[in-house]
Amino acid sequence: MSEVDLGYWGVPLAMLGGAIRVSTPFLFVSLGECLTERSGRINLGLEGTLVCGAISAYAVAFETGSPWLGVLVAALCGALFGLLHGLICSLPKVNDIAVGIAMMLMGMGLAFYFGKSYVQPVAPDLPSIPLGAWSDIPQLQAALDINALFFLGLFAAIVLDWVLRNTRAGLYVRVVGDSTAAARAMGVHPNRVRVISTLAGGALAGIGGSYLSLYYPGSWNEGISSGQGLMAVALVIFARWKPLYCFGAALLFGSAGAIGPALQSVGISSGYHLFYAAPYLLTLIILIITSSPHRLLSGAPAELSITK
Amino acid sequence: MSIPWHRPSWATPLARHSEALLIPVGALLAGFLLFALFLALQGKSPAEYYSLVYKAGFGSAFSWQNTLVRTAPLLLAALCVALPARLGLVVIGGEGAIVISGLACAQVAVLTQQAGTAPGMVLSLALMFIASALVGAAWIGAIGVLRHWRGVNETIASLLMTYIAIALMNHLVEGPMRDPNSLNKPSTAPLTDWQRVGQIPGLEVHWGLLAALICCIAAWLLIDRTTWGFGARIAGSNVRAAQLQGLPVGRMIIIVTAMAGACAGLAGAFEVAAIHGAANASLVSGIGYSGILVAFLARQNPLAIIPVAIMLAGFEASNGLVQRRMDLPDATVLVLQGIVFLAILSSETLYGRFRVFTPERWQPLPAEGEISTVQQGNPA
Numbered sequence: 001m002s003e004v005d006l007g008y009w010g011v012p013l014a015m016l017g018g019a020i021r022v023s024t025p026f027l028f029v030s031l032g033e034c035l036t037e038r039s040g041r042i043n044l045g046l047e048g049t050l051v052c053g054a055i056s057a058y059a060v061a062f063e064t065g066s067p068w069l070g071v072l073v074a075a076l077c078g079a080l081f082g083l084l085h086g087l088i089c090s091l092p093k094v095n096d097i098a099v100g101i102a103m104m105l106m107g108m109g110l111a112f113y114f115g116k117s118y119v120q121p122v123a124p125d126l127p128s129i130p131l132g133a134w135s136d137i138p139q140l141q142a143a144l145d146i147n148a149l150f151f152l153g154l155f156a157a158i159v160l161d162w163v164l165r166n167t168r169a170g171l172y173v174r175v176v177g178d179s180t181a182a183a184r185a186m187g188v189h190p191n192r193v194r195v196i197s198t199l200a201g202g203a204l205a206g207i208g209g210s211y212l213s214l215y216y217p218g219s220w221n222e223g224i225s226s227g228q229g230l231m232a233v234a235l236v237i238f239a240r241w242k243p244l245y246c247f248g249a250a251l252l253f254g255s256a257g258a259i260g261p262a263l264q265s266v267g268i269s270s271g272y273h274l275f276y277a278a279p280y281l282l283t284l285i286i287l288i289i290t291s292s293p294h295r296l297l298s299g300a301p302a303e304l305s306i307t308k
Numbered sequence: 309m310s311i312p313w314h315r316p317s318w319a320t321p322l323a324r325h326s327e328a329l330l331i332p333v334g335a336l337l338a339g340f341l342l343f344a345l346f347l348a349l350q351g352k353s354p355a356e357y358y359s360l361v362y363k364a365g366f367g368s369a370f371s372w373q374n375t376l377v378r379t380a381p382l383l384l385a386a387l388c389v390a391l392p393a394r395l396g397l398v399v400i401g402g403e404g405a406i407v408i409s410g411l412a413c414a415q416v417a418v419l420t421q422q423a424g425t426a427p428g429m430v431l432s433l434a435l436m437f438i439a440s441a442l443v444g445a446a447w448i449g450a451i452g453v454l455r456h457w458r459g460v461n462e463t464i465a466s467l468l469m470t471y472i473a474i475a476l477m478n479h480l481v482e483g484p485m486r487d488p489n490s491l492n493k494p495s496t497a498p499l500t501d502w503q504r505v506g507q508i509p510g511l512e513v514h515w516g517l518l519a520a521l522i523c524c525i526a527a528w529l530l531i532d533r534t535t536w537g538f539g540a541r542i543a544g545s546n547v548r549a550a551q552l553q554g555l556p557v558g559r560m561i562i563i564v565t566a567m568a569g570a571c572a573g574l575a576g577a578f579e580v581a582a583i584h585g586a587a588n589a590s591l592v593s594g595i596g597y598s599g600i601l602v603a604f605l606a607r608q609n610p611l612a613i614i615p616v617a618i619m620l621a622g623f624e625a626s627n628g629l630v631q632r633r634m635d636l637p638d639a640t641v642l643v644l645q646g647i648v649f650l651a652i653l654s655s656e657t658l659y660g661r662f663r664v665f666t667p668e669r670w671q672p673l674p675a676e677g678e679i680s681t682v683q684q685g686n687p688a
Contacts (some may be wrong), residue, residue, distance in 0.1 A: 106646020
């Protein structure tokens with residue numbers, strides 16, 4: 001089938017497709033970060049978790065031939081990183097932001113250390129669902145060729161939102177995040193809840209990493225993550241600590257990343273670096289508008305060190 | 309019966325200082341040991357690793373030179389973290405300030421390239437460094453302003469501004485500021501020869517090292533030895549107490565973040581004027597992030613930053629030799645850094661836990677005549 005010339009209509013279409021493709025890892029890391037932050041801790045180390053998830057998924061998929069087994073192992077690997085972060089931060093007087101930076105260094109180090117031998121081999125990709133098969137326009141088909149993990153991420157956002165609102169476990173997470181003293185009075189162990197939240201958050205980030213190496217860009221190299229793990233922190237602020245908003249924020253950040261290639265396809269090649277900075281600028285502006293020296297950010301967990 | 313042993317007057321300060329020295333050194337050794345275990349598990353010899361690091365980082369004049377060249381920007385990047393940290397702020401955006409001020413340095417260099425006379429050249433060089441320091445100060449100082457004025461979290465703001473700085477740099481270097489002759493790697497126009505920073509005679513390391521050392525000592529004097537610094541440290545440990553004392557906390561925050569930014573700005577200027585010779589994507593080298601590691605390992609003490617930065621620079625300088633001799637990937641040094649960082653951070657929990665280090669335990673005993681009344685349980 002030959003390409004249909006869509007003119008400038010190709011830009012929003014390419015952006016939509018790009019946004020969906022690029023946003024999936026954003027979605028998973030931001031959901032993981034959201035859960036961790038709702039329990040009152042911040043995990044700045046998800047960048048390391050992401051690349052470790054990417055390499056472990058790639059290695060397992062290559063050795064066993066099963067990409068889904070790779071996703072599972074990436075989740076386990078991420079959970080392990082979350083557990084380590086959670087346990088170290090449970091020691092008194094230890095700064096969770098600094099531990100996150102250390103975990104980022106170590107995660108990237110371990111991933112690149114063990115990933116050296118996987119730069120060449122080709123692992124099987126995750127399958128995608130051709131939702132655009134009804135259309136004759138190849139660009140639309142390409143845009144709607146969506147990976148199953150995207151829907152898994154959407155599902156996870158809905159489930160996380162529901163769990164936080166309606167279940168006992170969700171109440172524990174929220175109460176620990178809002179007041180350690182109140183949690184203690186309820187008989188909840190704050191550190192235990194925070195370790196479990198960080199662990200689960202790490203598992204989600206690990207899955208996000210597996211998407212990077214197994215679907216898009218779909219290979220393993222040292223530049224595989226362009227800071228999505230670090231961005232997760234900004235994204236969660238942008239999403240006001242709400243899992244469903246994380247979905248929208250991930251799409252927005254993803255489309256900002258996709259705008260450059262989309263414009264290039266119609267011949268506009270300058271200035272797209274500035275578009276790339278747009279989400280950060282937007283987050284910063286939102287932070288400036290909504291912050292106040294006299295009260296907490298609205299929606300922010302009160303025990304979070306960055307909101308104090 | 310307990311023997312009242314002699315407790316000299318220097319025992320109390322010794323106990324206090326040895327805690328501040330022994331715990332980090334112990335944690336560092338624990339980190340090295342854990343990394344040795346990591347190597348041993350893969351059948352690599354930790355002894356060979358550490359001896360290679362010594363050889364390539366500190367073993368000869370050439371290796372010292374290699375180490376010290378890497379030390380200079382690390383010192384400045386670490387100051388960018390350590391200064392605000394003494395005020396209780398976690399600023400992690402040094403990378404952005406380095407990038408943006410490196411760009412300013414290159415731009416001023418291009419604008420003043422025509423200077424022909426000797427005073428003109430000196431002025432041009434001075435302007436390059438002043439502009440870089442000012443841009444750096446404005447970049448990180450803005451984070452202090454936002455913190456004071458709007459209560460915006462400085463960690464997140466500095467992280468966001470780093471991404472903005474990198475995007476801005478990419479845009480300018482590939483667009484308006486691009487030198488048409490830079491084909492493969494978009495760059496600004498190269499500095500002319502006299503705009504390049506030379507080397508310290510006899511050391512073969514550029515002058516940035518001396519500038520960075522002076523900055524470290526000046527920062528230490530300011531924060532640890534002046535009344536103003538004492539006020540800043542009070543604000544860092546208890547904002548309410550500082551405000552009740554009438555200390556100008558907001559002004560302190562803005563001044564300290566601006567100074568921190570100026571340090572990062574100098575790092576960017578030396579990267580351009582002494583190493584790269586033009587501003588391009590090489591400015592995004594992760595030095596800003598390594599500076600975070602150095603500052604935390606030094607526990608935010610500007611003087612302790614010096615040995616820590618030299619040590620880390622030595623590990624980085626030896627990375628190439630380690631790769632070739634031991635067939636280890638280049639990420640080995642990252643793993644080591646991560647493990648050591650985690651060990652140091654975990655050791656924060658140990659302060660005040662050991663009775664040996666508590667100053668009260670070492671206070672001189674009361675005079676002879678008072679002993680019988682003080683030590684009641686003592687059978688004479």
